[in-house]
Amino acid sequence: MERNAHGRIKRSDFSPAFWATNRHVQTIWPRFLMRRPKVEVRHEKVTTPDGDFVDLAWSSKPEQSKGLVVIFHGLEGSIRSHYANDTMAALYKQGWQVVLMHFRGCSGEPNHTTRTYHSGDTRDARFILERLRKQFPNDFMVAIGFSLGGNMLLKLLGENPLQKWLHSACVISAPLKLAECSSSINQGFSRVYQKYLLASMRRTLLTKMRTLDYSAEPQITQAKIRALKTFREFDDLVTAPLHGYQDAIDYYEKCSGFNFLQAIRTPTLILHAKDDPFMNENVIPEEVDLARAVTLELSDRGGHVGFMQGTPWRPVIWFHQRVLTFLETQRGQLLAKSR
Numbered sequence: 001m002e003r004n005a006h007g008r009i010k011r012s013d014f015s016p017a018f019w020a021t022n023r024h025v026q027t028i029w030p031r032f033l034m035r036r037p038k039v040e041v042r043h044e045k046v047t048t049p050d051g052d053f054v055d056l057a058w059s060s061k062p063e064q065s066k067g068l069v070v071i072f073h074g075l076e077g078s079i080r081s082h083y084a085n086d087t088m089a090a091l092y093k094q095g096w097q098v099v100l101m102h103f104r105g106c107s108g109e110p111n112h113t114t115r116t117y118h119s120g121d122t123r124d125a126r127f128i129l130e131r132l133r134k135q136f137p138n139d140f141m142v143a144i145g146f147s148l149g150g151n152m153l154l155k156l157l158g159e160n161p162l163q164k165w166l167h168s169a170c171v172i173s174a175p176l177k178l179a180e181c182s183s184s185i186n187q188g189f190s191r192v193y194q195k196y197l198l199a200s201m202r203r204t205l206l207t208k209m210r211t212l213d214y215s216a217e218p219q220i221t222q223a224k225i226r227a228l229k230t231f232r233e234f235d236d237l238v239t240a241p242l243h244g245y246q247d248a249i250d251y252y253e254k255c256s257g258f259n260f261l262q263a264i265r266t267p268t269l270i271l272h273a274k275d276d277p278f279m280n281e282n283v284i285p286e287e288v289d290l291a292r293a294v295t296l297e298l299s300d301r302g303g304h305v306g307f308m309q310g311t312p313w314r315p316v317i318w319f320h321q322r323v324l325t326f327l328e329t330q331r332g333q334l335l336a337k338s339r
Contacts, residue, residue, distance in 0.1 A: 026273075039089045052111050055107035057102065071087065118243060120251070261290050261291060271297050
């Protein structure tokens, strides 16, 4: 039998509880109405090659560690984000050591350069993964990317198809087509998410402008920043010129993870919900768009980084177990090959 020349799209096993079928309930409830499990975290500041820094947040190392999981968070996220904290707790409980890489300026301390982070900036992630592989040369190492961090991870894997840092990867709720997402999140109730995130992005940038020189980009002024209303406007004014793109569209075209899916050779699982309020169904690839190493598990519902089941008073995040199963399977396959 011939092997497929492309990846697979499978129907997800996820189904929401009757009380949580709405995509906004799926997205908001885990963030604001679930209790956070406590996780002991050790912080490490790492100097980058350009003299800036990124902060790592480490879990403790289990007595019998199964391997190292590297987490990349979403837009304006951090270890304090519900999905990051809770995923670290779930993985550590099952014997995995976990480290989260904060994108520049997301750990609570402004970074030292005008450069920030964006959906396609893979340089810091590559630097950290190379560093971790040297630090743990024999460990089973995997990465999980959420939302923006997921798009970045897919781009990184596509740019480096022969990479030796990671044995496998998992991506959850990634904005695979950035232009579609910037348009979709500017419609209906989804504008509430845009307003919330954009306010954080403006605050971070205005704080940095008090101490850093932005004169090389004269169009970036405090007045213009305060007037920004959409992601598209922010990317046109700030993201594109600071990172060498002509405009927002040029940035979206060059950094959308969708365009790198066919080049990936690392076993990769993508979890996605059709009703994700940060995007629309136009971002969903076909099987021919996927490299053979990539599997997309698609559910009708689940919201954005939601995938919540259980009862209102005791909700359960489905993707925790799905990710654990994927990691255990990949680890088992690697161990079997080494025998």
